[in-house]
Amino acid sequence: MKKHNFYAGPSILSEYTIKNTADAVLNFADTGLSLLEISHRSKEFTAVIEEAKTLVKELLEVPAGYDVLFLGGGASMQFCMVPYNLLNRKAAYLETGTWAVNAIKEAKLFGEVDVVASSKEANFSYIPKGYTIPDDVDYFHFTSNNTIYGTEMRFDPDVNVPLVADMSSDIFSRPIDVSKYNVIYAGAQKNLAPAGVTIVIVKEDALGHVDRAIPTMLDYRTHIKKGSMFNTPPCLPIYSALQTLKYYKEMGGIKEMEKRDLEKAAILYDAIDSSKIFVGTAAHEDRSIMNVCFVMKEEYKDLESEFIEFASSQGMVGIKGHRSVGGFRASIYNAMPKSSVEALVATMKEFEKKH
Ligand code: PLP
Structure with a gap:
């Protein structure tokens, strides 16, 4: 896989x-x-x-x-x-x-x-x-x-x-x-x-x-x-x-990398912002386009480890959040293809459908 x-x-x-x-x-x-x-x-x-x-x-x-x-x-x-x-x-x-x-x-x-x-x-x-x-x-x-x-x-x-x-x-x-x-x-x-x-x-x-x-x-x-x-x-x-x-x-240089990075981050943040169960942890205007941190909303908190398990079964590696924030962190650096961000979003949506 x-x-x-x-x-x-x-x-x-x-x-x-x-x-x-x-x-x-x-x-x-x-x-x-x-x-x-x-x-x-x-x-x-x-x-x-x-x-x-x-x-x-x-x-x-x-x-x-x-x-x-x-x-x-x-x-x-x-x-x-x-x-x-x-x-x-x-x-x-x-x-x-x-x-x-x-x-x-x-x-x-x-x-x-x-x-x-x-x-x-x-x-x-x-x-x-x-x-x-x-x-x-x-x-x-x-x-x-x-x-x-x-x-x-x-x-x-x-x-x-x-x-x-x-x-x-x-x-x-x-x-x-x-x-x-x-x-x-x-x-x-x-x-x-x-x-x-x-x-x-x-x-x-x-x-x-x-x-x-x-x-x-x-x-x-x-x-x-x-x-x-x-x-x-x-x-x-x-x-x-x-x-x-x-x-x-x-x-195409750094401007091109920035364009791609902004696009990838927007895909993931849009999914988080429109989600029933996930919520971002950083203030909107200061959000990083490299490290996207999110958690489960209070009422779904006990599903966090289940999501990590589900995501890893779908091929997602390294999305566990740092211990000082908890939840999840998707690092989407320059080399990350847009298709991987889309795969993560699809995984989140599928998990959400089940709950
Ligand atoms: N500064 C930032 C923003 C980092 O993300 C890190 C490591 O993750 C460091 C400094 C520490 O870097 P190093 O492990 O190369 O000393």
């Missing part, structure tokens, strides 16, 4: 990415060697990382003065690298979920942190609005997509200070005005590649302004200077990332 992969991450990747990665594991760039056993300094691999960097710049229209890095350590490492490199005295953070909470915790080790707003009191079911950002902060940090709670900021906020964003779960799902940012970072394991690489877009002028010493590996300048090759980079995820980037380009 066909499986429909709704995992939140690591998650679905395009067939193009998986097939080309598998081929390279067997024979990388006609070298007769596996991608797994080739030197990162070989001319074949150097070409991969260079092309990946160029494609990120092209697809996201990254302006001059920015570099693109491929680092290890996950997005969680960026929670500390960002303040290490950028927070001299004070930074503003928006608290919109677990990942933002983790980022705030790390930033507090480096200076004053002004949490300008939080939706914690409502279990992060909406994006706070109407907050003010002090003029004297080094940057404003936000999480563009809250993977666990299914809320998203699909815009680049207009504020008076440079932005920093964790875009781990929605990068490449909309065009970005990169010029507003000092740093954009994203763990690869949603819209880009298998786990193991983190993409960081950094404004070079923003570096070198903190008073502290920075350990070599945690200093963005180290990786800029060495083209992400200061130490051995995660070669396989970077190769896969390149395949995904090529796929996006072939599909």
Whole structure:
């Protein structure tokens, strides 16, 4: 039976990415060697990382003065690298979920942190609005997509200070005005590649302004200077990332991905909104087009585990909600085909008919 992969991450990747990665594991760039056993300094691999960097710049229209890095350590490492490199005295953070909470915790080790707003009191079911950002902060940090709670900021906020964003779960799902940012970072394991690489877009002028010493590996300048090759980079995820980037380009670029993502999300949200038994958990205006969170209405609550069972019998994988929200979460990243979203909707409708 066909499986429909709704995992939140690591998650679905395009067939193009998986097939080309598998081929390279067997024979990388006609070298007769596996991608797994080739030197990162070989001319074949150097070409991969260079092309990946160029494609990120092209697809996201990254302006001059920015570099693109491929680092290890996950997005969680960026929670500390960002303040290490950028927070001299004070930074503003928006608290919109677990990942933002983790980022705030790390930033507090480096200076004053002004949490300008939080939706914690409502279990992060909406994006706070109407907050003010002090003029004297080094940057404003936000999480563009809250993977666990299914809320998203699909815009680049207009504020008076440079932005920093964790875009781990929605990068490449909309065009970005990169010029507003000092740093954009994203763990690869949603819209880009298998786990193991983190993409960081950094404004070079923003570096070198903190008073502290920075350990070599945690200093963005180290990786800029060495083209992400200061130490051995995660070669396989970077190769896969390149395949995904090529796929996006072939599909028509990021605007096209956004169009498809909006269409898929609308299909699922329409089904939820017109349902007798399901209800969405996120505020309508802040709903994520990547992670769709929903539960059963109060009077049907005891059917939740039965639905999970029924859905898995229909080939749906990974739709159980995160424990902090409960219910269901369908992650419908860029690589998710519309037909899988339609299959989930059909499953929901069929289940509803029975009850
Ligand atoms: N930020 C967001 C928005 C995430 O969804 C995740 C993981 O799911 C992380 C950060 C943590 O990423 P990593 O596991 O790569 O450290």
